[in-house]
Amino acid sequence: MEKFAVRSFFDHLTESDFKEWDEILEKIRKACENNDINLTAEYDLAFHRSLVTRSQSADLIAIWSSIVSRVREHFKATHANYKNLIDVYKEHVAVVDALRCGELNKALDAMEKHIC
DSSP states (O other): OHHHHHHHHGGGOOHHHHHHHHHHHHHHHHHHHTTOHHHHHHHHHHHHHHHHHHTTOHHHHHHHHHHHHHHHHHHHHHHTTOSSTHHHHHHHHHHHHHHHTTOHHHHHHHHHHHHO
């Protein structure tokens, strides 16, 4: 879903997008450094929500809204399996860095690695 969203807005990225993502990334970093799985999951959710919302697709937003509670639990379970929680942060940074550099395929690959 997020990959579809990114494709929809990639050609229209703004500095405001990166400002929002950088703020979320900072929150993810702090939560990871504090080894707070629940807070990391919440900020991870905020990041993914921001991608879906940025698409401005009513259908994607509706789908996201219907599954968000399941996604939250999935993130918590997945994050608990990381040897080092800071890797969650690094995965998100890779996505944003690729978007910032204008590298759509690299961003999609990073997203796929993070999601799967």
